[in-house]
Amino acid sequence: IYVDAVCATGGIEERMDDWGVDIVFAGNQKALGVPPGLANLVFSEKALERRNALGNISSYYMDINRWLPIMREPGSGYFSTHAINMVNALHQGLKIILEEGLEERFRRHRRFALAFQAGLEKIGFKLLPSKEIRANTVSTVLYPSGIEDLAFREKLYQNGVLVSAGKGVLAGKLFRLGHMGSITENEVVATLSIIEKTLSDINYDFRLGTGIGAAEKVLFAKE
Structure with missing residues (x-):
């Protein structure tokens, strides 16, 4: 189950595990309150298993399996040049959200x-x-x-x-x-x-x- 949460994440409750959602994708520029420039994705274990079952695919940058090693161990090597300015902006935006409190x-x-x-x-x-x-x-x-x-x-x-x-x-x-x-x-x-x-x-x-x-x-x- 895929959920387009571009206009939801950061402003509306989302319970990915409880609702049985496999992939959620969103963007910085909506309810997260951050300038545009990043795609935010969350995968369930089921979704990752489904990806593995596909074997090799033609995409490079858009393949989650190419991102996972560097995400799990940032010092393990080089995958791509990150949009560091946008990552920092997202970090600040998430701090603001947590300071306000999700329920509030x-x-x-x-x-x-x-x-x-x-x-x-x-x-x-x-x-x-x-x-x-x-x-x-x-x-x-x-x-x-x-x-x-x-x-x-x-x-x-x-x-x-x-x-x-x-x-x-x-x-x-x-x-x-x-x-x-x-x-x-x-x-x-x-x-x-x-x-x-x-x-x-x-x-x-x-x-x-x-x-x-x-x-x-x-x-x-x-x-």
Whole structure:
């Protein structure tokens, strides 16, 4: 079982052994809060056995069996030139995560996700997928009638927020908003404020402040 955890690792609980996952792969640049440049992979013993059963393969750099000796005994020889600057960056990012504490970090990501989603829905957007399977690190936001994708995203960027477009059959129908890593309550509120300003700029009919108010109720609710 492979899990693409690019938008999860560092922001959402993952129990590889308990869930029977064999390979998890992620990237620095998402919820780990580190600049892009490294691929992070974890293999189970079952996955390593499966690799061994394949025998020789054509790949060199992408073969986990070529990495294992130098990973297990760094002084045993030379395999490749590592991106040392990125390894150091990842080390610092992991220290920040552990200082915050995993449970607290997961709770923060969930609270910020719920705040963003409450605010966006109050404004008039709809979200994919259904509530019970939404990620806590990124929101997929469907446009209501009357909003043109490119015009909205370009104006939003001019106002200070960059979001990603939809892909495939959903291109032009939604945008993707990341809320992961070392962000704060202030950034949640500021981002929603800029989204509201952008909607006002393109003459979308809604009541200013409704999204921010809904988000703040989530952010500042007593637990």
